[in-house]
Amino acid sequence: MSSMYRAERIELRGGRGPEAAERVASLLREGRVGVVPTDTVYGIAACALDREAVGRVMEIKVRPADRPLPLHVPGVEEASRLAITDGPEASALMEAFWPGALTLVLPRRKNIELPFQGKESVGLRVPDNRFMLDVLDLCWPLVVPSANPPGEDAPRSGSEVVPSILEAVEFVVEEGLCDGGVESTVVDLTGTPRVLREGALSEREIREALGGP
Numbered sequence: 113m114s115s116m117y118r119a120e121r122i123e124l125r126g127g128r129g130p131e132a133a134e135r136v137a138s139l140l141r142e143g144r145v146g147v148v149p150t151d152t153v154y155g156i157a158a159c160a161l162d163r164e165a166v167g168r169v170m171e172i173k174v175r176p177a178d179r180p181l182p183l184h185v186p187g188v189e190e191a192s193r194l195a196i197t198d199g200p201e202a203s204a205l206m207e208a209f210w211p212g213a214l215t216l217v218l219p220r221r222k223n224i225e226l227p228f229q230g231k232e233s234v235g236l237r238v239p240d241n242r243f244m245l246d247v248l249d250l251c252w253p254l255v256v257p258s259a260n261p262p263g264e265d266a267p268r269s270g271s272e273v274v275p276s277i278l279e280a281v282e283f284v285v286e287e288g289l290c291d292g293g294v295e296s297t298v299v300d301l302t303g304t305p306r307v308l309r310e311g312a313l314s315e316r317e318i319r320e321a322l323g324g325p
Contacts, residue, residue: 119146120283129243132285137250139283145169146283147259147273148247150184151240152213152292152312153266154273155256156281157184157247163227166255170228172280174262180228181255182215182235182298186248191236194253195220201305201322208321211240213292213312217300226253233302243287258295268293 120139122132139146140159145168148157156172158165160183169181185191188206192198195218197206202218220226220234239245239256248254258266259273267273270286278284297313300306305322307315 119281122285124287133246137247140251144282146281148285149287154259156259157254157256160253160255166227180230181257183253184256185253195234201301211238213296215296215298
């Protein structure tokens with residue numbers, strides 16, 4: 113990664129994970145936007161409660177305002193504060209695949225203002241990445257869409273993030289290659305369960321977790 117970019121570079125090597133998590137959580141609480149590793153691909157992180165920061169992420173992603181970004185949360189308990197999670201399908205999928213590469217679209221609760229989110233539903237995920245879970249313990253919920261422009265492959269490492277994104281963020285966390293390298297699977301549970309995007313988890317794995325063939 114070239115030093116020409118203004119983004120602060122944060123390395124996780126050498127046991128710096130907890131210290132780096134505190135630094136990143138502090139930056140996010142200040143309204144900063146940055147590139148972070150997850151268990152699937154690298155993403156662009158911002159505090160989901162900060163309208164300006166979320167707006168910047170959507171601008172970087174060239175994402176229209178009527179396409180809400182999914183949120184990362186630290187666990188099931190926190191997810192239940194944002195969405196209705198006690199249905200049998202949600203319980204089965206969360207038990208089987210959280211933390212992990214599964215985003216669930218659930219009926220949302222109205223008790224918390226979530227900028228740029230739909231009124232009826234919200235997408236939630238618990239990443240299986242120690243660093244991100246440490247960050248989420250300090251600052252949640254976060255938006256963390258993949259760190260790629262529309263139509264381009266999602267980056268598996270910080271070095272694969274394109275210059276246009278590096279120029280638009282304040283920090284970049286480098287952890288080497290992501291374990292997964294494939295974006296999360298998205299399942300809509302606001303009605304009859306349906307797979308909106310097949311990613312790291314196959315549709316068959318989802319059906320089996322729900323007790324289907």
